[in-house]
Amino acid sequence: MVYLLPKILVAGGALMSLLATLGLPRWRNGAFWVALVLLLAAGVDAAVLWQAEGNLSLLVAGSMIADPFSSLVDLLVVAAGVSSLLLSWNGDRYGPEFPALVAVAVLGMMMVAEAGNLIWLFLGVEVLSLPLYVLAASERTALGGEAGLKYLLLGAFSSGILLFGMALLYGATGTTLFVRYPNLPLGTGFGLYGVGFLLVLVGLGFKVAMVPFHMWVPDVYEGSPTPVTNLMAFGTKVGAAAAILRLVAYGFYPQAQWWSPLIGYLAVLTMIVGNLLALPQRDLKRLLAYSGIGHAGFLLVGIAAHNFLGSMAAVFYLVPYGLAAIGAFALIRLVEGNGEGVQLDDLEGLAYAHPWAAALFIVVMLSLAGIPLTAGFIGKFYLLQAALVANQTGLAVGLVVGTLVGLAAYLRPLQRMFARSRSERVQAFRWSWAGGAVLVVAACGTLFLGVYPSPMMHIVDQSANFFWLR
Amino acid sequence: MGMNGLATVLWPPLFGAASIAALGHGVPRRWVGAWASLMVLVSFVLALGPVLALGHLPVQARAMESTLFAWVTGFGPAVHWRLFLDPLSGVWVLVITGVGFLIHVYSIGYMDGDPGEARYFAYLNFFIFAMLLLVLAGNLAVLLIGWALVGLASYFLIGFWYERPSAVAAAKKAFVMNTLGDAGILLGLVLLYLRYHALSYPALFQVFAHAQPGDPFFDWTAFLLYVGAMAKSAQFPLHMWLADAMEGPTPVSALIHAATMVTAGVYLMVRIYPLLRLAPGVEALVGDIGAFTAIFAASIAFYQQDIKKVLAYSTLSQLGYMFLGVGVGALTAGVFHFLTHAFFKALLFLAAGSVIHALGGEQDLGRMGGLGRKMPWTAGAFAVGCLAIAGIPPFSGYFSKEAILGQAFNEGHWVLWGVGVLTAGMTAFYMFRAFFLTFFGPVRDEGLYHHAHEAPAVMTVPVLLLAVLAVIGGGFGRGLDAWLAPTFHAYPGAGTAALQEGPLFSTGLTVGLAVVGGLVAYVLYGVRQVPAKAGTDRIPGRWMLAAWGMDQAWTWAVVSPLKAVGSAFESAVEPAVLDGVRAIGRTVAAWAEDLRPLESGYVRRYGLSILVGLGAILAYYLIRV
Numbered sequence A: 001m002v003y004l005l006p007k008i009l010v011a012g013g014a015l016m017s018l019l020a021t022l023g024l025p026r027w028r029n030g031a032f033w034v035a036l037v038l039l040l041a042a043g044v045d046a047a048v049l050w051q052a053e054g055n056l057s058l059l060v061a062g063s064m065i066a067d068p069f070s071s072l073v074d075l076l077v078v079a080a081g082v083s084s085l086l087l088s089w090n091g092d093r094y095g096p097e098f099p100a101l102v103a104v105a106v107l108g109m110m111m112v113a114e115a116g117n118l119i120w121l122f123l124g125v126e127v128l129s130l131p132l133y134v135l136a137a138s139e140r141t142a143l144g145g146e147a148g149l150k151y152l153l154l155g156a157f158s159s160g161i162l163l164f165g166m167a168l169l170y171g172a173t174g175t176t177l178f179v180r181y182p183n184l185p186l187g188t189g190f191g192l193y194g195v196g197f198l199l200v201l202v203g204l205g206f207k208v209a210m211v212p213f214h215m216w217v218p219d220v221y222e223g224s225p226t227p228v229t230n231l232m233a234f235g236t237k238v239g240a241a242a243a244i245l246r247l248v249a250y251g252f253y254p255q256a257q258w259w260s261p262l263i264g265y266l267a268v269l270t271m272i273v274g275n276l277l278a279l280p281q282r283d284l285k286r287l288l289a290y291s292g293i294g295h296a297g298f299l300l301v302g303i304a305a306h307n308f309l310g311s312m313a314a315v316f317y318l319v320p321y322g323l324a325a326i327g328a329f330a331l332i333r334l335v336e337g338n339g340e341g342v343q344l345d346d347l348e349g350l351a352y353a354h355p356w357a358a359a360l361f362i363v364v365m366l367s368l369a370g371i372p373l374t375a376g377f378i379g380k381f382y383l384l385q386a387a388l389v390a391n392q393t394g395l396a397v398g399l400v401v402g403t404l405v406g407l408a409a410y411l412r413p414l415q416r417m418f419a420r421s422r423s424e425r426v427q428a429f430r431w432s433w434a435g436g437a438v439l440v441v442a443a444c445g446t447l448f449l450g451v452y453p454s455p456m457m458h459i460v461d462q463s464a465n466f467f468w469l470r
Numbered sequence B: 001m002g003m004n005g006l007a008t009v010l011w012p013p014l015f016g017a018a019s020i021a022a023l024g025h026g027v028p029r030r031w032v033g034a035w036a037s038l039m040v041l042v043s044f045v046l047a048l049g050p051v052l053a054l055g056h057l058p059v060q061a062r063a064m065e066s067t068l069f070a071w072v073t074g075f076g077p078a079v080h081w082r083l084f085l086d087p088l089s090g091v092w093v094l095v096i097t098g099v100g101f102l103i104h105v106y107s108i109g110y111m112d113g114d115p116g117e118a119r120y121f122a123y124l125n126f127f128i129f130a131m132l133l134l135v136l137a138g139n140l141a142v143l144l145i146g147w148a149l150v151g152l153a154s155y156f157l158i159g160f161w162y163e164r165p166s167a168v169a170a171a172k173k174a175f176v177m178n179t180l181g182d183a184g185i186l187l188g189l190v191l192l193y194l195r196y197h198a199l200s201y202p203a204l205f206q207v208f209a210h211a212q213p214g215d216p217f218f219d220w221t222a223f224l225l226y227v228g229a230m231a232k233s234a235q236f237p238l239h240m241w242l243a244d245a246m247e248g249p250t251p252v253s254a255l256i257h258a259a260t261m262v263t264a265g266v267y268l269m270v271r272i273y274p275l276l277r278l279a280p281g282v283e284a285l286v287g288d289i290g291a292f293t294a295i296f297a298a299s300i301a302f303y304q305q306d307i308k309k310v311l312a313y314s315t316l317s318q319l320g321y322m323f324l325g326v327g328v329g330a331l332t333a334g335v336f337h338f339l340t341h342a343f344f345k346a347l348l349f350l351a352a353g354s355v356i357h358a359l360g361g362e363q364d365l366g367r368m369g370g371l372g373r374k375m376p377w378t379a380g381a382f383a384v385g386c387l388a389i390a391g392i393p394p395f396s397g398y399f400s401k402e403a404i405l406g407q408a409f410n411e412g413h414w415v416l417w418g419v420g421v422l423t424a425g426m427t428a429f430y431m432f433r434a435f436f437l438t439f440f441g442p443v444r445d446e447g448l449y450h451h452a453h454e455a456p457a458v459m460t461v462p463v464l465l466l467a468v469l470a471v472i473g474g475g476f477g478r479g480l481d482a483w484l485a486p487t488f489h490a491y492p493g494a495g496t497a498a499l500q501e502g503p504l505f506s507t508g509l510t511v512g513l514a515v516v517g518g519l520v521a522y523v524l525y526g527v528r529q530v531p532a533k534a535g536t537d538r539i540p541g542r543w544m545l546a547a548w549g550m551d552q553a554w555t556w557a558v559v560s561p562l563k564a565v566g567s568a569f570e571s572a573v574e575p576a577v578l579d580g581v582r583a584i585g586r587t588v589a590a591w592a593e594d595l596r597p598l599e600s601g602y603v604r605r606y607g608l609s610i611l612v613g614l615g616a617i618l619a620y621y622l623i624r625v
Helices: A002-020 A025-052 A068-087 A097-113 A120-137 A142-173 A178-183 A194-209 A216-223 A228-250 A251-280 A286-302 A307-336 A353-369 A374-388 A393-418 A433-451 A454-463 B008-021 B029-055 B087-108 B117-136 B140-158 B164-198 B201-209 B216-231 B240-248 B250-259 B262-270 B273-280 B279-300 B307-327 B331-358 B377-389 B396-410 B416-437 B446-451 B455-491 B503-526 B541-545 B547-598 B601-623
Strands: A057-059 A062-067 B064-072 B080-086
Touching: A002 A025, A002 A097, A002 B396, A025 A068, A025 A097, A025 B279, A057 B117, A062 A068, A062 A454, A068 A097, A068 A228, A068 A433, A068 A454, A068 B064, A068 B273, A097 A120, A097 A228, A097 B455, A097 B547, A120 A142, A120 A194, A120 A228, A142 A178, A142 A194, A142 A216, A142 B446, A142 B601, A178 A228, A194 A228, A194 B601, A216 A228, A216 A286, A228 A251, A228 A286, A228 A307, A251 A286, A251 A393, A251 B087, A251 B164, A251 B547, A286 A307, A286 A374, A286 A393, A286 B455, A286 B503, A307 A454, A353 A433, A374 A393, A374 B279, A393 B547, A454 B064, A454 B455, A454 B601, B008 B029, B008 B117, B029 B064, B029 B087, B029 B117, B064 B140, B064 B201, B080 B087, B080 B117, B080 B164, B087 B250, B087 B262, B087 B331, B087 B455, B117 B140, B117 B262, B117 B503, B140 B164, B140 B216, B140 B240, B140 B250, B140 B262, B140 B455, B164 B201, B164 B216, B201 B273, B216 B262, B216 B273, B216 B279, B216 B307, B240 B250, B240 B307, B240 B547, B250 B262, B250 B541, B262 B273, B262 B307, B262 B331, B262 B416, B273 B279, B279 B416, B279 B541, B279 B547, B307 B331, B307 B396, B307 B416, B331 B377, B331 B396, B331 B416, B331 B455, B377 B396, B377 B416, B377 B455, B377 B503, B396 B455, B416 B503, B503 B601, B541 B547
Parallel strands: none
Antiparallel strands: A057 A062, B064 B080
8 A cells, every 4th residue: 555655645734734724823834834745745755656666556446556657647746736835835815725725636636647447537536626616716806706616617517527428438338447448348439438438538628728628727727826827737737638648548548549530639729729829818827828728739649649659748748848837837926926917018127127037937938839958849849759650740730830829929928028118017026935946946947858858758758658559 | 887087077167167157256356267277177187087097998998988878869879978088088188177277377367357357267167168078078979069169168268358349250250160160060970870870989980990981971971070170270261260369368369279179170180080091082181281271371470460360370380280190190190299289389378478468468569579688487488489389309399290290201291291391490480580579679669668577476387387398298209109009009090190200301301491490580580670560561471461361262252142142132032031921920810819709708608618619529420430
């Protein structure tokens, strides 16, 4: 049961953090620290497990899959949780239960990635969603309330679809253990089985922000507090993408020829619409929301390629995207100060007022755009390679077009940063150590992976080692 | 091979550059120079370990490799970040760090009080790092990185005084010309990679060892690599940047544009000797252009009015000798001349720097004179440098130049030999001209003379140490021969690499001409006290002063046509393309605007979107099935 330890630590972090909020007022910070420390401990443990695990093992009668992939995803979502906690530093305004809810959401993200059973998957999706509904509305502003309500309504809707799909799958196969599906004589028809798969895909596509199930993303990202947006943008995306990958890699690989074109079309649509709509945005969080949609498309490219390179590239891409996203949200957190949200115009003159912050922000934005020497370029390069090796020229073209359009979107905030206006709109802000650390780590990691991706490639190579792809 | 300390040699100067760049402004200025010097000294000491360890390795395998990490993976065979040390690179490493250290120390005095002192030392340390990377590279890819980085450091340092338009122009010129060379190396290594899927020296040389000459592939790759060497080592016709590079501070000229960076081309050509064996045409070209550069640059140096220009053209000329040596197969002699040249040319530049420093920045020979009385140490050191470069025995330059010319004669390259001998006489003349104009004769500018003073000890001591090396450096020949032999025995192609004795009459003729040249200079500038400008008003002096009009020739033949093409594109093609691109941009932006209303903010619309999407997916499968 050593494998459960990261989850136990995270769950323990959530509970102890809640307990701490019940205590004396001066223990308020305790809630934050206990969650942070236990999340970090879970991350360390996941790293140790990653090294220790050679092969896949099934726990709880196949409901949980313990393999390097699970551990890697654990690490990534812990990183998302830790960065969100750090960004909430000194943020009493998010409420005392904030750290506990973040830890619960992280637990859910861990669960979806390791699920070998539909029930477990659904449980994970709900465990990750419920705290996020609350967190989205944790600031008592009009936009915050709207964000929470919209997320809740649409989340419930999509959960319904997901659950219906799972019911159909159960009806068609008689089991919820999707790891067993490849052994059943099911064919590739369009029966209950196929429809069930499509409904589950739509449910998870909602979480990963796949077009056309993406509409909630900009409103929710904009209205949520920045640390929460950070968790949604990085953590939810990692969890949902990992769940899709796991589902198709373990449950539905014999039908790859059947589902891969669909995912391919959706990937192209997602990349183009996401990046295109990022162009006219004036709010930095909305821009990043559309960027997150576009990047969901990039991730899907790797899944649609349904080869080993593709799954490797998709898993790899989670890292550059995550680093760049948390870097960008850290900058938003620094700039917004006690306010809420950052308009592009608010960035005017940032490059002169805070050259270091601007430089780090440039790094992460260029990584989102996929400029060489940043991790984003390497990630896109591997995805492109995967698409070409899979002979999916359309995917490759879509990826390139999406990147082209996205570039313009990402350069606009940078351009505003260098604009000199008579009324300097950027407020001189104080660096908080936590936000600064997140920004520095994100930018340095982005550069490091951009120059020297081999170690990460090695890790991914070991983790995305899905047997059917070899 | 794992950790054998090769990488540790690289880090101190890089760390020095980074730390000075980050913190150099907050500390007392003196510390910065001392810190930078210390970093180079540490690097020198760290380099001694592996270099000495090299001597204990068996002769057949006298090389160390250290792979830092796999760098480029995923496109076929991996390219590793690999370092490599053998006797040949060991010579360069020690010269770079050793002479580099002396020049760093000298710079503490020379740059004292300059507002950009911290920046200067950060650049200088960065240069040492880049140069070490170049010579320690274990494959052509890493070499190219070092190659480009030294070019960058050179660009920074030539343009160090960026308020001067001339310095900025010179830096730009050096960078552009060097980029031509970088492109040559890049193309060459790509060709090699495409054919052999390898870039590391041992792997490539193993292949070359079993190949036979005659394949044009070898001629092309060797030529492309030679283009890189040509640009970096300022061989004709890519030589003009070096004279302009004198805009940088004088220690920079000593370190980068005399002792180390400009010899990178020599290093590369010696390094790829197994390839030169397969490309005899290119090998001959290396020697021919080297000889021509030697005499051509010497002729230009005759009438230069600026003391640093004289030294710059003498550097060109001496580089020509080194290439001549490589071209006739006298590889050890070429390296030997690099070694002695590093000593005496650094010495000459630093001594000249002391003069310039004493005169408050004045470089015009026409305004110097009589300084020997005020600066006896510097004058003595400069005299030693002149004797060494002129090839007067027993100074160091005599031995190395003799080795090159003697071997050129032995191998039957009589024309090259003749050019080299003649150049030796010319060298003595123009160097002693500069010496007598500076230190002897009447005082030509009372004001400058009045304020002149001997340099402080921090500058004089490195100069004197270099002077000692310039005197005794010739004694290193035998040792160098034995030291480099394992490198040249490793692969075929260096059969004549070892030092040879030339015929006695060749030595007599060379030294005799040098003495005559020196005496003529003495009579003209020491006894008759002809002004510096004499002879520049008529042909050929006017042409020689103008460097034979090569700048104009380049402008006419290359720069102007390219500019014309550029303007034509700018006026004819670019507007159309730009309009097209703008139209695309507008269209895309318009689409984006059209899509925006979909995001209406109504939850019911969002839910509808999910349903419509789901319906479309199901319809897709219904139609398809």
